[in-house]
Amino acid sequence: MIRDITFGQYYPGKSVLHRMDPRMKLVLTFAMIVAVFICHNFYALALMVVFAVSAVLLSRVPLRMILKSIKPILIILAFTAVLNIFYTKGGATYFEWWKISVTEKGVNTAIFTVIRIIVLVVISSLLTYTTTPTMLTDAIERLLSPLKIFHIKVHTLAMMMTLALRFIPTLIEEIERIMNAQKARGADLESGGLIHRAKALVPIFIPLMVSSFRRAYELAFAMTCRCYTGGNGRTRMKQMKLRAADFIALLLCLAVIAGIIVLNIFFTRII
Amino acid sequence: MTYPVELRNVSFYYSAGTPIQVAALKNINLKIGRGELVGIIGHTGSGKSTLISHFNGLLRPSEGSVIIDGEDLGNDKETLRAARFKVGLCFQYPEAQLFEETVAGDIAFGPKNMKLPNDEIQSRVLKAAEFVGLRPELLDKSPFDLSGGEKRRAAIAGVMAMEPEVLVLDEPAAGLDPGGKNEILAMITEYRKRTGCTAVLVSHSMEDIANIADRVIVMNGGTIAMDGTVNEIFSRSAELKNMGLNVPEITRIFIRLRELGYDVPTDVYSVEKGAEILREIIGRRSPL
Amino acid sequence: MREKLIELNNVTFTYEADEDGTPGYTAVRDVSLDIYKGEFVAVLGHNGSGKSTLAKMMNAIYEPTEGTVTVNGILVDSEEKGDEIRRIVGMVFQNPDNQIVATIVEDDVAFGPENLGVEPSEIRRRVDEALKTVGMYELREREPHKLSGGQKQRVAIAGVLAMQTQGIILDEPTAMLDPTGREEVLKTIIRLNREIGITVVLITHFMDEAVQADRVVVMDKGEIIADGTPREIFARGEFLREHSLDVPQSTELCRRLGFEECILTPAECVEKISSVLGGAAQ
Numbered sequence: 001m002i003r004d005i006t007f008g009q010y011y012p013g014k015s016v017l018h019r020m021d022p023r024m025k026l027v028l029t030f031a032m033i034v035a036v037f038i039c040h041n042f043y044a045l046a047l048m049v050v051f052a053v054s055a056v057l058l059s060r061v062p063l064r065m066i067l068k069s070i071k072p073i074l075i076i077l078a079f080t081a082v083l084n085i086f087y088t089k090g091g092a093t094y095f096e097w098w099k100i101s102v103t104e105k106g107v108n109t110a111i112f113t114v115i116r117i118i119v120l121v122v123i124s125s126l127l128t129y130t131t132t133p134t135m136l137t138d139a140i141e142r143l144l145s146p147l148k149i150f151h152i153k154v155h156t157l158a159m160m161m162t163l164a165l166r167f168i169p170t171l172i173e174e175i176e177r178i179m180n181a182q183k184a185r186g187a188d189l190e191s192g193g194l195i196h197r198a199k200a201l202v203p204i205f206i207p208l209m210v211s212s213f214r215r216a217y218e219l220a221f222a223m224t225c226r227c228y229t230g231g232n233g234r235t236r237m238k239q240m241k242l243r244a245a246d247f248i249a250l251l252l253c254l255a256v257i258a259g260i261i262v263l264n265i266f267f268t269r270i271i
Numbered sequence: 272m273t274y275p276v277e278l279r280n281v282s283f284y285y286s287a288g289t290p291i292q293v294a295a296l297k298n299i300n301l302k303i304g305r306g307e308l309v310g311i312i313g314h315t316g317s318g319k320s321t322l323i324s325h326f327n328g329l330l331r332p333s334e335g336s337v338i339i340d341g342e343d344l345g346n347d348k349e350t351l352r353a354a355r356f357k358v359g360l361c362f363q364y365p366e367a368q369l370f371e372e373t374v375a376g377d378i379a380f381g382p383k384n385m386k387l388p389n390d391e392i393q394s395r396v397l398k399a400a401e402f403v404g405l406r407p408e409l410l411d412k413s414p415f416d417l418s419g420g421e422k423r424r425a426a427i428a429g430v431m432a433m434e435p436e437v438l439v440l441d442e443p444a445a446g447l448d449p450g451g452k453n454e455i456l457a458m459i460t461e462y463r464k465r466t467g468c469t470a471v472l473v474s475h476s477m478e479d480i481a482n483i484a485d486r487v488i489v490m491n492g493g494t495i496a497m498d499g500t501v502n503e504i505f506s507r508s509a510e511l512k513n514m515g516l517n518v519p520e521i522t523r524i525f526i527r528l529r530e531l532g533y534d535v536p537t538d539v540y541s542v543e544k545g546a547e548i549l550r551e552i553i554g555r556r557s558p559l
Numbered sequence: 560m561r562e563k564l565i566e567l568n569n570v571t572f573t574y575e576a577d578e579d580g581t582p583g584y585t586a587v588r589d590v591s592l593d594i595y596k597g598e599f600v601a602v603l604g605h606n607g608s609g610k611s612t613l614a615k616m617m618n619a620i621y622e623p624t625e626g627t628v629t630v631n632g633i634l635v636d637s638e639e640k641g642d643e644i645r646r647i648v649g650m651v652f653q654n655p656d657n658q659i660v661a662t663i664v665e666d667d668v669a670f671g672p673e674n675l676g677v678e679p680s681e682i683r684r685r686v687d688e689a690l691k692t693v694g695m696y697e698l699r700e701r702e703p704h705k706l707s708g709g710q711k712q713r714v715a716i717a718g719v720l721a722m723q724t725q726g727i728i729l730d731e732p733t734a735m736l737d738p739t740g741r742e743e744v745l746k747t748i749i750r751l752n753r754e755i756g757i758t759v760v761l762i763t764h765f766m767d768e769a770v771q772a773d774r775v776v777v778m779d780k781g782e783i784i785a786d787g788t789p790r791e792i793f794a795r796g797e798f799l800r801e802h803s804l805d806v807p808q809s810t811e812l813c814r815r816l817g818f819e820e821c822i823l824t825p826a827e828c829v830e831k832i833s834s835v836l837g838g839a840a841q
Contacts, residue, residue: 010663012700133662166662169704174367180329181368184360185429186352186384203380206370210415215657221620222658225650226671226718227642237669237682315707315737419606446734448605448764450803475738478808515739520808520825527829533836542808546815549832553816556836 011129016245017059018130022139024246028253029127035257036119041270044263045115051256052119052126061129069125070118077114084110108270133165135238142240155231163219171212178207273341275437275469276303276326276358281335283321295321297493298335303437303469310484310501311473314515317490319473323439326471327358340436356385359435363442365426369414374405374425377414381433399432400425402462404454420451424458431462438462439471444479452476456483478519481505481540489514502538521545563629564726564758565594565617565648570626572612572781586612588781589626596725599752599759601769603792604778605803610762613778614730617760619644631725646675648726648758649719653734655711656704664706664714665690665699671722682721689720692755693747709740713747720751726758727751733765745771766793766807770823777802794821 017025032051039045056066084106091104128136141158148154182203183189189200283296296318303309313319324330325337328344328351337344339354359381362368371377375396382392400410403424409417414425427443440459444452460483463470474480480487480501487504489497491514497504504511508518508526518526525539535552539545570590574583586609594600594617604610615621616628619641628635630644649671652658661667665686672682690696693713703711712732719727729748733741745768751757761768769775775792777785779802785792793799796806796814806814809828810821818835822828 132666134666162661166660170656178368181362181365183329184327184355185381186355203370207367211367218652218654218657222652223660224620225618225645227645227674229642233676234673235676235679236673237679237686239679314739448803449805450605521812524809524825524828528832531833542811542815545812549816553835
């Protein structure tokens, strides 16, 4: 069902990763994403894979959830693999037919890139699985708070992000409802040329706008009723505190990055 | 003999073929006869909405077949499209579908999609507006300027204007006050009287179902748990209760009186009939 | 002398005129109403009777065009006062989807107290307590969009509870719910009033909900047309039907049988009939 969309969705738990300071998690996730990109050979990449697997195990997020996050990018993976196999040339030739040839370098690059993308997705989805969106936006708000000196309204931006995350599933359901209602009146959304299809969207788009405005209006009332007046004087239920676990995680990540750099130097570059 | 709506061994799975597959309908067999008014009851998530979405091909069964007016919907695009117009489906809170500049334009959306000639569309718009009790002067207004109740009527008119053989209404009175609700129900009864069409009414209100339906279908856990006349269904109040459903308040009173040992019938669904029965019993008891 | 929580004195509310000069619609006309502390008042009226507008004036979202609103002795005469008022009376709206702000249940309940600047540990305590009161503690880490309508409304109620307001105004909180959801929410509302002593103003058009209140106020065309106990109000079936309302089936049955007192619930109805029939049957 459409409500099952996995988009930055939280998986409740009490693991070490769940309890880490979201600011540290956010910073380390970015650092490790960069680390994936600096891997230049299979040894370095293997270290990254070990890191990702250990992180998954530590998080106690079921494998099924991790696989679910990879599922939507399967097409991209396949596409990348095919592209690399056929277009990267070098080394021994494994297979040749007409204008198509498969070489050692092509196969290696394909495998390398696919693993790299999977690791990227796993690491970033671990962040959203172990951190509630509220914590995440709070962390972003605090990490960006130095920008306040440039008169950037960091709190407002963070609030907008929270509301966007909150309302995406609601709006998707709404679109589905309106589409069904119009299809039941014979609206044809599937056939015809580009112009016809664009015109066919009007009966969907207008009700969606009308209802979104109404929602926004009601939401503003509801927030006023709950004494929301912006970021000033607001406290937070969930406090962020750097603890031992956060520093250990920091050291571990630094060690992995150092390891990758060393492995990059000692072994030949593949990519 | 053909039925306006017939389902044969229909099952429907959400996310079919994935590990998170959920069965929303399990092996449904159903025939709706011409001219019947069928009430569908069941708690939220029992499969009511999934079921009615099969009647006009909005959802395609994972297994089994849906036969509308003798034609298997199969995978033929034309048959499927024809089914949209043969079975007019009006969802809950239909006012959310209004989009045209004028009320008349919105009611005409369905007939236009049917590619009917212009004068036919015009006459259908007027007829549908009259059915739902929208004053002609409202037809040139923007649908967004109407009151809540008028918007609901305009939206229902949009489905009626397709002149479907089967009219399916999902909670047509949701969110309306008692007066508004009674008007909508009266409108449906009147529409059926005049057109003789088959109708399906999904409702949470046992009182309404008892009042207007000929036949009641009870959905539970994606299956048809009960199917029978109003009397047959509401006489099984204990089973209904287990499914999170109830019988009309008036019926509950009579069931309770019966439990207390009074010799009263329990197939009482309207206050009028209940009062009549009790007046007679009280009259017999206390000879004046 | 009972203390007043909300006082409306001759309030009128007219929506602003359109750009094309069409005069605004007057939704509430010269209404005076006092809500006392600890009361459970149901405001009954058909769609468009002005009951929602009235509710919005009670916690200063709308400012009356004429007349005054006083909450807990504070006269609402400026926007700052509005914020003060909303710490005293909270509000729950009809559409559960449009009032939940956060993506996790407990974070949403915390939203109000966070805005009030309450200490973090105190917020935690209040959030847990509020969620337990509405029976949603087990589901505190869920995502709101995966809850049922009744559950969402209970989260919204917990959000007001956590602000520790004296009163709560509920604007048709059950209109979009199924019978199960309606029952859950109604039970929760009754518990807030009877067990915690919160003043409740319930805007509704469901008769069986109004029956549960201490007092029923009936509105039509922006005016209060009746105000009394449920028994006094529901004794006037014909009057209610004239205003697009109704009475419960039990009440109607007993009226038709010519019983003098006004019966409100099926249980009362059965008791009354069996007493008329002379106790135990054969």
